[in-house]
Amino acid sequence: MTPILDGIHSPADVKLLSMAELNQLAAEIRSELITVLSRTGGHLGPNLGVVELTLAMHYVFETPKDHFLFDVSHQAYVHKLLTGRRDRFATIRQAGGLNGFMLRTESEHDCYGAGHAGTALSAALGMAVARDKMGGREHVVALAGDAAFTCGITHEALNNVAAQTKRLIIVLNDNKWSIDKNVGAIATYFNKIVTSPQYHRLYERAAKLVEKVGGKSAAQVARKAEEAAKSMLWPSVIFEEFGLKYYGPVDGHDIATLIRTFQFLKTLERPVLLHVITQKGKGFEPAEEKQKKFHGLGPYDPETGETKPLGQRTYSEVFADSLAKLAADNDKVIAITAAMPNGTALDRFRAVHPDKYYDVGIAEEHAVLFAAGMATKGFRPFCAIYSTFLQRGFDPIVHDVCLQNLPVVLCMDRGSLSGDDGPTHHGLFDISYLRGIPNIVHMNPKDEDELADMLYTALLHDGPSAIRYPRGVGPGTRVKEHPVELEMGRAEVVQEAERARVAIFSLGAMLPIAQEMARMLAADGVGAAVINARFAKPVDVDMVARYARTAETLVTLEDHALAGGFGSAVLEELNRLGLSTPVVRIGWPDQFIEHGRVDELRKKYGLTAEAGVERIRLALGTVVG
Numbered sequence: 001m002t003p004i005l006d007g008i009h010s011p012a013d014v015k016l017l018s019m020a021e022l023n024q025l026a027a028e029i030r031s032e033l034i035t036v037l038s039r040t041g042g043h044l045g046p047n048l049g050v051v052e053l054t055l056a057m058h059y060v061f062e063t064p065k066d067h068f069l070f071d072v073s074h075q076a077y078v079h080k081l082l083t084g085r086r087d088r089f090a091t092i093r094q095a096g097g098l099n100g101f102m103l104r105t106e107s108e109h110d111c112y113g114a115g116h117a118g119t120a121l122s123a124a125l126g127m128a129v130a131r132d133k134m135g136g137r138e139h140v141v142a143l144a145g146d147a148a149f150t151c152g153i154t155h156e157a158l159n160n161v162a163a164q165t166k167r168l169i170i171v172l173n174d175n176k177w178s179i180d181k182n183v184g185a186i187a188t189y190f191n192k193i194v195t196s197p198q199y200h201r202l203y204e205r206a207a208k209l210v211e212k213v214g215g216k217s218a219a220q221v222a223r224k225a226e227e228a229a230k231s232m233l234w235p236s237v238i239f240e241e242f243g244l245k246y247y248g249p250v251d252g253h254d255i256a257t258l259i260r261t262f263q264f265l266k267t268l269e270r271p272v273l274l275h276v277i278t279q280k281g282k283g284f285e286p287a288e289e290k291q292k293k294f295h296g297l298g299p300y301d302p303e304t305g306e307t308k309p310l311g312q313r314t315y316s317e318v319f320a321d322s323l324a325k326l327a328a329d330n331d332k333v334i335a336i337t338a339a340m341p342n343g344t345a346l347d348r349f350r351a352v353h354p355d356k357y358y359d360v361g362i363a364e365e366h367a368v369l370f371a372a373g374m375a376t377k378g379f380r381p382f383c384a385i386y387s388t389f390l391q392r393g394f395d396p397i398v399h400d401v402c403l404q405n406l407p408v409v410l411c412m413d414r415g416s417l418s419g420d421d422g423p424t425h426h427g428l429f430d431i432s433y434l435r436g437i438p439n440i441v442h443m444n445p446k447d448e449d450e451l452a453d454m455l456y457t458a459l460l461h462d463g464p465s466a467i468r469y470p471r472g473v474g475p476g477t478r479v480k481e482h483p484v485e486l487e488m489g490r491a492e493v494v495q496e497a498e499r500a501r502v503a504i505f506s507l508g509a510m511l512p513i514a515q516e517m518a519r520m521l522a523a524d525g526v527g528a529a530v531i532n533a534r535f536a537k538p539v540d541v542d543m544v545a546r547y548a549r550t551a552e553t554l555v556t557l558e559d560h561a562l563a564g565g566f567g568s569a570v571l572e573e574l575n576r577l578g579l580s581t582p583v584v585r586i587g588w589p590d591q592f593i594e595h596g597r598v599d600e601l602r603k604k605y606g607l608t609a610e611a612g613v614e615r616i617r618l619a620l621g622t623v624v625g
Contacts, residue, residue, distance in 0.1 A: 002028040002031065002032060003028075004017070004021055004024055004025045004028055005025060005028040005029060005032060005081070005086065008025070008081070008082055008086065009084055009086075010082075010083065010084050011058040011062065011063055011082055011083060011109075014055060014058045014059050014082055015058075015059055017059075019255065019256055022055055022059070022255050023255060025055065026051045026052050026055060026255065027283075029051050029055075029078055029081060030048055030051055030282075030283040030284070032081065032086075032089070033047055033048060033051075033077060033078075034048075034283075034284050034302050035302055036089055036090050036092070037092075037300075038299060038300050038301065038302035039090070039299055040090070040091075040092055040093050040094060040299065040420075041093065041296075041297055041298035041299050041300075041420065042077070042092060042093055042100055042296065042297075042420075043074040043075065043077070043100065043295060043296045044281070044284070044287055044294045044295075044296075044297065045280045045281040045287045045294040045295045045296075046074055046075040046145075046280060046295060046296075047074075047075050047076075047077040047078055048280070048281050048282050048283050048284055048287055049075070049173075049175050049252075049278040049279055049280040049281060049282050050075045050078060050143075050173060050252070050278060051078050051253075051282070051283075052252060052253045052254065052255045052258060053143070053171070053173065053252050053258060053276060053278060054078040054079055054082065055078070055082070055255060056255055056258035056259045056262055057141060057143075057171075057262065058079075058082050058083075059255075059259050059262075060259055060262035060263050060266065061139055061141060061262070061266070063083065063109045063111075064108040064109050064111065065138050066138050066139040066140070066141065067111040067112070067124070067127055067138065067139070067140045067141065068109075068111065068141050068143065069102075069111065069112045069114070069119075069120040069123055069124045069127075069140070069141070069142045069143065070102055070114065070120065070143050071114065071117060071118065071119060071120035071121075071142070071143065071144035071145060071148045072101070072114055072115065072116065072117050072119075072145070072148070073101040073102035073113070073114040073115065074100065074101060074115075074296065075143075075145075075173075076101065076102050076110075077089075077092070077100075079102075079109070080092075080098060080107075083107055083109035084107070084109075085098060085106075085107060093420035093421070093422075093595055094420070094596070095594075095595070095596030095597060095600050095601070096596070099422055099594075099595055100420065100421060100422060100595065101113065101114060101115045101421075101422065101424055102114050111127070112124075112127075113424075114424070115421070115422070115423075115424020115425060116388070116389065116392075116424060117145075117147065117148045117151055117339075117362045118144075118148050118151030118152070118153040118154045118362060119153065120142040120143065120144045120148065120154075121142050121144060121148075121153075121154050121157035121158065121161070121170060122153055122154075122156065122157040123142075124140050124141075124142035124157075124168060124170070125157055125160060125161055125164060125165060125168060127140045128140045128164075128165040128167060128168045129164050129165050131167075132165055132166070132167075139167070139169060139266055140167075140168055140169065141169045141170075141171060142168070142169070142170050142171065143171040143173055144170065144171070144172060144173065145172075145173045145174075145175065146172060146173065146174040146175065147339060147361065147362055148362065149172070150339070150361030150362050150363055151361075151362050151363060152363060152365060152366065158239075158242045158244070159242065161242065161243060161244060161271045162242060162243020162244065162270075162271055163243070165271060166269050166270055166271070167268075167269060167270070167271065168271040168272075169262075169265050169266070169271075169272055169274065170244065170271070170272065170273045170274070171273075171274050171276055172248075172273055172274065172275045172276065173252065173276055173278055174249065174252075174275060174276060174277050174278070175277075175278045175279060175280040239273050243271065244271050244272060244273045245268070245270055245271070245272045245273070246272075246273050246275065247261065247265070247272060247273070247274050247275065248273075248274055248275030248276060248277075249275040249276065249277045250274070250275070250276055250277070251276075251277060252276035252277050252278035252279075253278065253279070253282060258276070261274060262274075280295075281294050284305070285305075286300075286304065286305025286306075287305065290305070292342045292347075293305075293307075293342075295342075310472075310473055311473075312473050312476050313448070313473070314345065314471075314472055314473050314474075315413070315448065315451060315469040315470055315471070315472065315473070315474055316343070316344055316345035316413055316469075316471075317345045317348060318448040318451055318452065318474070318479060319344070319345060319384070319411060319413070319451060319455065319469065320335075320344070320345035320346050320347075320348040320349045320384075321345075321348060321349075321479075322451065322452040322455050322456075322479065322483065323335060323346075323349055323382055323411075323455060324348065324349045324352045324353060326455060326456065326459055326483075327349070327352075327353045327356050328352075328353075330380065330459065332378060332379045332380045333356060333379075333380050333382065333459065334356050334357075334358065334371075334374055334379050334380065334381040334382065335349045335350075335353070335356060335357050335358070335381075335382050335384065336358045336359075336360065336367050336370060336371055336381055336382065336383045336384070337357075337358075337359050337360075337367070337383075337384045337385065338359075338360055338361065338362055338363055338364045338366075338367045338385055338389065339359060339360075339361050339362045339363075340384070340385070340386065340389075340413075341357075341359055343386065343413065344384035344385075344386075344411070344413050346384050358370070364385055364389050364390060364392040364393040365392055365393050365395070365396055367383055367385060367393065368383060368390075368393040368396040368397055368400065368401060368408070368410075369396045369400055371383050371401070371408045372396065372400040372401050372404065372406050372408055375401075375406040375407050375408050376404075376406065380407055380409070380459055381408055381409070382409045382411050382455070382458075383408060383409065383410050383411060384411040384413060385410070385411070385412065385413070386412065386413050386414045386418075386425070386427060387412040387413070387414050387415045387427025387428075387429070387430040387468060388414065388418070388424065388425050388426065388427050388429075390410060390412055390430065391429070391433065394433060397410070397434070397437065397440075397464075398437050401440075401464045402437045402438060402439045402440050402464050403439075405439045405463050405464065406463075406464060407461065407462055407463055407464065407465075408464050408465075409455075409458040409459070409464075409465050409466070409467065410434075410464070410465070410466040410467070411455075411466075411467050411469075412427060412430050412466060412467065412468040412469070413427075413469065413471070414426075414427040414470070414471045415427045415430060415444070415468025415469055415470060415508075415559075415560075416428070416468075416470035416471065416508075416509070416559040416560070416598075417470075417471070417559070417593065417598050417601060418471055419471065419595070419596070419597060419598050419601075420595050420596065420597070421595060422593075422594060422595030423592040423593055423594060423595070426592075426593055427468070428559075428560055428561045428588050428593065429560070429561055429564075430442075430466070430468055430560070431468070431536045431537075431558070431560050431561075431564065431565045431566055431569075432560075432561060432563060432564030432565055432568075433564075434466055434537070435536055435537040435564070435569060436564075439463050439464055440463075440464045440465065440466060440537065441458075441461060441463065441464070441465040441466070441488065441489075441535065441537060441538070442465070442466045442468070442535065442536040442537040443457070443458070443465065443466065443467045443468075443486075443534060443535055443536075444467070444468055444469075444507045444508030444509075444533070444534065444535070444536055445467070445469055445508060445509070445534075446506070446508060446509060446511040446532045446534070447474050447475050447477035447509070447511075448474045448475075448476070448477045448478075448479050449477045449478065449479045449480055450477075450486075450532075450534075451467070451469055451474075452479050452480075452483045453483045453484050453485070453486055454467050454486065455467065455483065456483035456484070456485060457485050457486045457488070460485055461488070468508065469508070469509070470508070470509050470559065474509060475509075475512065486534065488535075488538070489535050489538035489539070489540055490534070490535070490540055490543075491505070491531050491532060491533045491534050491535070491540035491543045492531065492532040492534060493529065493530075493531055493532075493543075494506075494511065494514075494515070494530045494531065494532050495515065495518055495528075495529060495530035496529050497518070497522075497527035497528050497529045498527060499527050500527045500528055500529040500547070500550070500551050501526050501527055501528070501551060501552045501553065501620065502518075502521060502526060502527070502528040502529070502551055502552065502553050502554075502555060502616055502620070503528070503529045503531060503547035503548075503550075503551040503553075503554050503555065504517060504518060504528055504529065504530050504531065504555040504557060505531045505533045505543075505544070505554065505555065505556050505557065505566075505570065506530060506531065506532060506533060506557045506558075507533045507534075507536060507556070507557065507558040507559070507560070507566045508558070508559060509559065510557045510558060510559050510607075511530070511532055513557060513607070513608065513609050513612070514530050514555075514557050515530055516609035517555075517557075517609045517612045517613050517616070518530050520609060520610075520613045521613060521616065524613075524617070526616075526620065529547065529551070531543060531547070533556075533566065536558075536565075536566045536569060537569065539566075539569050539570060539573050541573050541577070544570055544573050544574065544577075545573075545577055545579065547581075548574055548577070548579045548581040549579070549581075551581065552581075552582070552620060553581070553582050553583070553584060553616060553619045553620060554570065554574075554581055554582070554583045554584070555583070555584045555585075555586065555612070555616060556570050556583060556584070556585050556586065556587070557586045557587070557607075557612065558586070558587045559587070559588075559607070560587055560588065561587060561588045561589075561590065562585055562587040562588060562589065562590065563590045565585075565587055566587075567583065567585030567586075567587060568585075570583060570585075571583055571585075582619055584612075584615050584616055584619050586606065586607060586611075586612050586615070587607070588605060588607070589605060593605070
């Protein structure tokens with residue numbers, strides 16, 4: 001039963017509640033999150049951790065006039081429940097339903113869309129400066145997790161805040177986790193703040209000293225003494241050096257304290273940082289105990305938190321296990337991730353080779369540069385980063401890895417749709433943004449066994465390479481004991497056809513669809529060859545030329561954007577060869593693809609065997625009754 005939540009239709013309704021009712025509402029929201037997400041899946045742990053914090057923000061501020069920016073925004077489910085979307089909450093992450101992240105087109109209360117870490121502070125500063133130039137008085141509140149403070153972008157924003165605005169509220173939501181445990185100096189730094197009581201006593205003594213002695217010189221002496229002591233005992237001084245007044249840490253689950261604090265902060269005419277301590281997964285024992293698992297997951301049992309096993313290894317797990325075997329035979333193999341050991345399955349590698357594993361935090365640009373540095377010393381670094389997140393590493397890929405022709409391997413997980421996570425997480429652009437760079441090789445496995453072969457091939461290759469593979473499980477192909485080296489840039493003929501009128505060049509895991517298309521064409525009396533392209537760069541020019549000279553139509557099939565993708569590469573090669581064979585390109589259109597089930601989205605956008613065959617029939621001028 002959720003009687004109070006049932007009466008919340010806008011943030012204005014939150015402001016009418018008593019403290020007891022607010023605490024009851026927090027309990028009801030947790031119940032709603034646990035129940036609904038058990039059916040839809042989603043980011044349960046992060047949202048359970050910010051219930052009271054989000055309630056306090058809406059109690060004190062007024063959206064949409066005031067602006068809330070949630071870094072990543074995977075923790076904005078509570079915000080959605082409080083801003084008129086409760087009646088659609090059961091549709092979250094479902095096709096046609098609510099997005100799992102902030103989305104400007106979804107609600108006027110979503111002032112800024114997000115899905116990647118590190119964006120909140122820079123965007124919030126931009127809003128605050130625009131407000132100042134327009135003479136506005138609205139409040140801008142940026143809520144970022146402690147993991148976001150490992151992002152270079154966050155530090156670039158901190159460097160500019162005090163110089164560019166006098167009013168900005170930054171909330172540091174400290175729960176010690178991104179998806180896995182946070183790592184590095186920043187995480188250690190925040191821990192010192194949380195665990196050191198000396199600063200409170202020190203600050204009070206300094207203030208009393210100034211009051212007692214009086215006078216400008218005495219105040220200056222006290223301030224200098226305080227700063228010196230703070231530098232030794234209390235690391236919050238770094239925020240004040242950035243020009244931010246630091247407050248906290250405060251209990252992020254104490255609604256009354258949070259409300260009083262926000263009411264005070266909104267009166268200040270200077271940028272401030274409020275350090276809030278929360279517990280990820282609070283209120284649901286399985287989520288508190290297994291924080292990695294409950295950061296984001298599919299449907300689960302709302303009582304026990306148990307999920308259904310997939311029954312076979314995912315591509316990510318095959319990648320990690322295969323890399324662990326390579327590392328056992330080669331001391332130079334190194335695994336690097338950017339705060340995603342669980343998502344990339346490198347936690348499996350870490351368990352076997354902890355001395356060869358590096359998590360650099362949410363810092364993809366640094367991860368690639370770090371790998372480049374190691375490669376100059378003879379190591380073979382494998383960077384496991386989602387395709388969508390590797391976009392941030394583009395400059396060092398060009399300038400540091402490819403320009404120097406270093407043997408860094410970019411292992412791009414989620415190299416396809418990321419389903420219910422939506423457009424911020426779909427990995428549909430990596431062929432386009434990588435294949436124009438000299439020296440790099442771009443590989444796409446058709447199944448799990450070929451992924452292992454490509455990892456081995458990349459290890460032996462004396463230059464940069466990239467391997468993209470999709471989310472989830474593959475066809476279940478057994479991975480052989482010893483991988484084999486693939487010939488660079490050589491495609492594989494999977495199915496030949498006598499007098500083939502059509503040649504289907506399938507890239508990566510789309511091969512089963514290509515084979516189904518060939519079967520359907522055979523039923524029409526149309527012979528079709530099926531080629532596993534393997535390489536988006538270099539394209540197998542000999543294979544393309546061979547079929548372009550014998551077939552009536554070439555077909556390219558890719559789980560990637562058509563603009564600049566594999567099909568475009570084939571067209572470029574045909575143009576270079578002076579061949580005019582028609583090409584039917586099948587892939588994702590030039591638009592951002594919404595969230596939803598992969599099979600539903602493929603059907604909608606024509607990436608199915610049936611839709612492909614219809615296009616081939618039109619190209620051939622074939623009419624089937």
